[in-house]
Structures are given as structure tokens and as C-alpha cells.
Amino acid sequence: MAEQRKSPLQFFPYLTLAVFLLPILLGLVGTWLPAFGFLPTVGAGRFTLQPWLELLTHPSLPGALRATLISGVAATLLSLLLSLWITAYLYKTAFWSCIERSLAPLLAIPHAAFALGLTFLIAPSGWLIRLASPWLTGFAHPPGWSTTGDSLALSLTLTMVFKEVPFLLLLTMAALNQIDVRRTVWVGRSLGFQRFQVWTRLIIPQLYPMLRLPVLTVLAYSLSVVDLALIIGPSLPPPLAVLVDRWFNDPDLSRRLVGAAGATLLFLLISILIGIFLLAEQGVVRLTKPWLINGVRRSPRNLMERGARLAAATILATTCLCFFLLVAWSVTGSWRFPDAYPHTFSLFYWTKSLPLVAQPLATAAVLGFLSASIAVILVLGCLENERYLPRSRIDSLSRRSIWVLYLPLLIPQIGFLFGIQMVLVLLHLEGSWFSLVWIHLVFVLPYVFLTLAMTYRRYDQRYFDVAAILSGSSRRAFFRIKLLMLAKPILFSFAVGFAVSIAQYLPTLYVGAGRFATITTETVSLAGGSDRRVIAVYALCQFLLPFLLYSLAIWLPALLFRNRQLMKN
Amino acid sequence: MSLVLDAVEIYLNGSRLFAPVSLNVPPGRTLTLMGPSGCGKSTLLAAICGNLEAGFSLNGTMQLNGRRLNELPMEERRIGILFQDDLLFPHLDVFGNMAFGLPSRLTREQKRKKIVSTLAMADLDGFENRDIATLSGGQKARVSLLRTLLAEPQALLLDEPFSKLDRQLKQNVREFVFQQISNLAIPALLVTHDIDDAADANVLELRNGEDNA
Numbered sequence: 001m002a003e004q005r006k007s008p009l010q011f012f013p014y015l016t017l018a019v020f021l022l023p024i025l026l027g028l029v030g031t032w033l034p035a036f037g038f039l040p041t042v043g044a045g046r047f048t049l050q051p052w053l054e055l056l057t058h059p060s061l062p063g064a065l066r067a068t069l070i071s072g073v074a075a076t077l078l079s080l081l082l083s084l085w086i087t088a089y090l091y092k093t094a095f096w097s098c099i100e101r102s103l104a105p106l107l108a109i110p111h112a113a114f115a116l117g118l119t120f121l122i123a124p125s126g127w128l129i130r131l132a133s134p135w136l137t138g139f140a141h142p143p144g145w146s147t148t149g150d151s152l153a154l155s156l157t158l159t160m161v162f163k164e165v166p167f168l169l170l171l172t173m174a175a176l177n178q179i180d181v182r183r184t185v186w187v188g189r190s191l192g193f194q195r196f197q198v199w200t201r202l203i204i205p206q207l208y209p210m211l212r213l214p215v216l217t218v219l220a221y222s223l224s225v226v227d228l229a230l231i232i233g234p235s236l237p238p239p240l241a242v243l244v245d246r247w248f249n250d251p252d253l254s255r256r257l258v259g260a261a262g263a264t265l266l267f268l269l270i271s272i273l274i275g276i277f278l279l280a281e282q283g284v285v286r287l288t289k290p291w292l293i294n295g296v297r298r299s300p301r302n303l304m305e306r307g308a309r310l311a312a313a314t315i316l317a318t319t320c321l322c323f324f325l326l327v328a329w330s331v332t333g334s335w336r337f338p339d340a341y342p343h344t345f346s347l348f349y350w351t352k353s354l355p356l357v358a359q360p361l362a363t364a365a366v367l368g369f370l371s372a373s374i375a376v377i378l379v380l381g382c383l384e385n386e387r388y389l390p391r392s393r394i395d396s397l398s399r400r401s402i403w404v405l406y407l408p409l410l411i412p413q414i415g416f417l418f419g420i421q422m423v424l425v426l427l428h429l430e431g432s433w434f435s436l437v438w439i440h441l442v443f444v445l446p447y448v449f450l451t452l453a454m455t456y457r458r459y460d461q462r463y464f465d466v467a468a469i470l471s472g473s474s475r476r477a478f479f480r481i482k483l484l485m486l487a488k489p490i491l492f493s494f495a496v497g498f499a500v501s502i503a504q505y506l507p508t509l510y511v512g513a514g515r516f517a518t519i520t521t522e523t524v525s526l527a528g529g530s531d532r533r534v535i536a537v538y539a540l541c542q543f544l545l546p547f548l549l550y551s552l553a554i555w556l557p558a559l560l561f562r563n564r565q566l567m568k569n
Numbered sequence: 570m571s572l573v574l575d576a577v578e579i580y581l582n583g584s585r586l587f588a589p590v591s592l593n594v595p596p597g598r599t600l601t602l603m604g605p606s607g608c609g610k611s612t613l614l615a616a617i618c619g620n621l622e623a624g625f626s627l628n629g630t631m632q633l634n635g636r637r638l639n640e641l642p643m644e645e646r647r648i649g650i651l652f653q654d655d656l657l658f659p660h661l662d663v664f665g666n667m668a669f670g671l672p673s674r675l676t677r678e679q680k681r682k683k684i685v686s687t688l689a690m691a692d693l694d695g696f697e698n699r700d701i702a703t704l705s706g707g708q709k710a711r712v713s714l715l716r717t718l719l720a721e722p723q724a725l726l727l728d729e730p731f732s733k734l735d736r737q738l739k740q741n742v743r744e745f746v747f748q749q750i751s752n753l754a755i756p757a758l759l760v761t762h763d764i765d766d767a768a769d770a771n772v773l774e775l776r777n778g779e780d781n782a
Binding site for chain 2: 094180183184185186187190191192193195201202206293295297300
């Protein structure tokens, strides 16, 4: 029987849970009540189905739902299939290590900045058409195509696929560490199967359960994203989340009730689609069972491997290209259509914009720093507290807590932010640093936990024990030995949390009550109709902060421990 | 019908792992390969399977039943491998694991019969639908071997397959393995630290590469 010790950290899990769950629950209820006509602040105090009637008969709704469903479902399925395909064909090849190295910078580029870069590439006046004009296309003016903002939301889908494939690849890499891939492939191939067959039959069935939750977050995200949809999505009508956002910000206050009904509809839609997805998963498992063991050996298909290479290369190259286009436009003096390269270069837009960017950058940095720091402290407290629990409880706890952790990522932001706004208005806390940091924390915490937990739990606790015995103080053992040995993963999870905070768009707007402009809210609001050169400067600034933090998280430990071979891993 | 290596050497970034190996294992016999840890025993098995990692290179020739192996991809060599870990596929039951390697030319009924009778032969009657996690160490080891053998390999490689079993079990599994090898009349190569694992006096010591370079 293990001795039950009272840990000084025992309140950490509860505190962390409260940080998570409280705003989400309040926010959901605060959105559901107005959806049924109850919103005293605008003088609506009677329960009615009127908002729903208005929502369901709204002329924009069918188009909005279509755009939402196409972009959400297609982006999720495509991202999942592409990342599995790329992994199955390229894992541990020379090209794979190239992908591995480029993932961090790829992920550091915020969604909004990438989407802006992509519009510079594929828009009718974008670089691709410029390259082919006028010698091939004969265009002297940008054609009237809708290669961005198309009504089927295909360009939005594409943007999300480009951003989600690297995300899923990163998680796949982590998950594959828990599978003996080398020897499974060895056994499978020595039984006579092709490499790809071994992947589809043996490795993906083991890998997928570990990817399930991340894939569901991709689904929820793609169905409810607002900032990307504003930049590159359709506008007439926009996806449901954007439509709801418009209603919430309509000068006509009664529109908020319709908005609340729309937000609730989106919440229901995502819940149902998650349910369908899980059912479909069961179906796929059942249907493929006989096929898994039918023993058919195939001859290799080089075409498929080339396809995987092409897909991965396209994602890498496009992202690089988008980045270079942002850089090019930011230093452009003049660049007329259809020239392929800028006519003159100038730093004018940097010098003009920097004074304007400084404040939003500083606000974003402070927000990111505060929320990431608090998140890291809470997560460290929770993880360190696990040491005092019996092993069996940790396993069941971590299995259950993982769903709670993912909760903020599975619920559409627009589905509960309005409710939070209402609650904050009641408490007179709207637009305060306190509430803004808190709401960022809700989204930062899961990512910090997920990036840190695995490494932290794998720490060899005997180092701590030896240190505690030698120094006679477990506090010293913790701060001087354990934290320093784990400095690298802790700093990395801090950088991830920081980047997540920087990228927050809706939470900053809704909880900040318009009093806080961050680099992200400014960049997205410029995207509509501003000068490309200004947009490029803002987008690069948005990329700057996460990039600095990621670099620091990689270089700082390397510098600190430059003479310590064993700290390399 | 035999496994023949002729002056096989393996290099890692230019340095030789062990002195050239030549051997000839006749069908139904097991050659035991011993040597200090890190001398490249497992790497040699990987080379025979065709699974050398990037950075390694190979000299010499390898033949199985007169077929030259060197250039064949792993899945065409028809060489079964067993590790100390059973590597049973956790998403499939015992039946699924055993059926996985069976040739597809068999009908479903033929497959079922074959698996049921094979399990019975190994004292695992009625284990078809068992989840892998519910098997004991010895049962896993036997299922793993049976899976490998059902794929009808023309040679068998064993990478310390008994080292995770306790003493009593080791004896049983070892006898079972050697009996299957002689029944099927295929050559087998066993890598081990433990001289007790050797099937008979047929032992080859792997020597360090630098000594003879």
C-alpha cells in the first residue's frame, strides 16, 4: 500500500480545471439563453423561439452552411489523408528529415499571415498570374476571377489544408515515437508486404487512435474559423461563423439574439459532425477488418510515392513562397500588374507602419507573455502533483483529463465568446487585462499541457531523489535540478503557448471590448482593403513574435548547455 | 535448400563492424551466432533481411536456396524474423495476427482451418479470438513464431528470441522453436548472448572488425 502524502500542489489540478471550465460553461450558457430570447441587456427578457425562426429563414443561411460544411469537412479529411499519405511513403527517408526540420518554422507562421501571403500568390492579381502575364495569358489587368474568396470556400479549404497538414505531421511524429515502427515495418515486409501495405495495415491502425483528438480539433477549428474566413473565405454569404460574428457586431442590438441562435446552431453542428466522424471511424474499422488480413501482396507503386513527395514539396514550397511574397511586398515601392517583380524597392512602408505597429505588438507580447507564463506554471503544478498520486490513478486520470483538456479546442470559439462577453459586462470586467489574459489562458493551457506532459512524465525521477537526498531539500531538487534538466521542453511549451496567444483573434475582440488592439486583430482588420505593402508589413510583424520565441526556445538551451553532451536530447 | 553467406562484411561510415562472415546453414538446422554486444549481430540479421539502415553498406554475397539475395527488396526475400519482443499487432486478435501472413491464394475456410490446427498443435486451442493483451509471455512468443511460419518463409532469423522469457518458459519455447524449424526443413540463424540457447554445437563467433582489418 503506497503511503498517501498530502502534496502542497494538490490544489493545482482544481485551479487549472476552473480556469478552463468556468469561462466555457458560463460562455455557453450565456450564448444559449439569448438564443431563446433572453438577453436583459438589450431589453429582451422573455423566452421565445423568435431568434431561431429568424435564423432559419435568413436568406444567407443556406449559403453560409454550404461554405462552412465544404471548407470544414473537406479541409479535415484532406489534411488527415495527406498527412497519413506523406508519412506512410516518406517516413525516415532523406526527404522526411527535411520535412522534420522545416516543421517548426512552418508552424510558427500564424494562420492569418499565411492566408495573406497566399492571397498574394493565388489572387487574380497575385504572383502566379503575374508570372504568366501577359506573355501567356495576355492579361494587362487582373482577370475577374474569384481565386480567393470563392463562394464554395475552396481557397479557404486550401489555406487550412496547408496549415493543418504540418500540424498533424508534427503530432504524427510524436505519436510514432510510441510505436516500434522500424521493427513493425521489418516484420511486415519480411512477411512479404510492400512498405505502404505495412503502413496501411499495421501502423496506421495503431497510429490513428493517438491522432483522433487532434483531428477532431482540426474539424472543429475548420468549421468555426473566423479570421481566416475574413481574409480568404467567401463573403456573400460568408461561412456561418463569420455570419454570426457580423450579427453579434451589428449596430442593431436585437440582431444579437439571431447571432446567439446562430452560434448555438454552429455548436450543435460541430457536435453532430464530431459524432458522425466518430461513427464513421467505427464503420471504417469494421469494413476494413477483412481487408487488413486478406494476405494480398502487391507490387510497389512508384506513382503513389511520387504523389506523396509532390504533396509534401508543394506544401513546403508554397509556404516559403508566401513568406517571400510578404517580404517582397513589404519592401516594394511600386509593383504594377502584370510585372513579375517589383519595379522599385522602398522601406517607406516599414518606417511608416512601425510606429503604428509598436503598440499592438507590445500589447500582444504582454498578453502572450502573461498567459504563457501562467499556463506553464499551472501545467508544471499539475504535472508535479501527479508524483504524489498512485500510478494507477494517474493513468485513468490522464485518460479522462485529455478530453477535458481538448474541450476549448473542440467547442467553436464563437459558440461561447459572446456569452462570456455578456457575463463580463454584468461583472463590469469587460475590456480588462485580467479577463483578457484569462481568456487567452483558456486556449493557451491545452497546448502548453499537450506539448509538455509527455516529456515531463517521462523524466527519470531518480535524479530528483538523488538531488533531494544530497541537498536535503526537495525544493532545491525541484528548482535547481529537475526544472533545469527539463528547461528545453518547458521553454518550448512556453513558446507554443506564446504563439497560440499571439494568434488569438476572436477572443481578443470579444473580451477586449475593442479596447485592446493586438497585432493579429490589426492585421486581420487591414486585410479587407488596405494597401498590400502595409498588409505585408503587418503580417510579417505578426510572424515576428512567435518566430523570436521559437528561436529563443531552441537556441537558449543549446547555448546554456553547449558543453553538456547529455543535454542534447 | 540452404542459407549461404560468402565473406559478408558490413561497414558503417567506412569502418567495418566485424570480420568477414562466411557460413552455410543446411535446411532444418540452426546456426547460433554469438559475439560481444555491439559487434553487429543484429545488423547482420538486418542485412540478411534486407533492412540495413541508411549509412550502412555491405560487401560479399548472400544466397538462399541458390537465389542471390543482395539486391532483392525485403518483401521478396521470404525470410522470417523473430525478435525478443513478440511484435504482435495490437489492433488485431490472435486470428488476425496469424491470418495476416497467410498467402492470399487460400480461401477463407482454408485459412481458418490452418490457423485452428496450427494453434492446436501449439497447445493454444480456442485462442483465435483472444486479444493480444490477454496472452502470457510464453503464449505471445508461440503465436509470434506461428505467425512467422504460416507465411511459409524459406529461412528463419531469430534475434535473441528467448531473452525475455523466464527460465522454465525458455526451455519450452526453445524446444518448440527448434522442433518447428526441423519440421519445416528451413535453415535458421540464431543470435544470442546465452550459450545455453544454442541448438547444438553449431556455433559461430562474430569477431570485431578492427582486429582483422
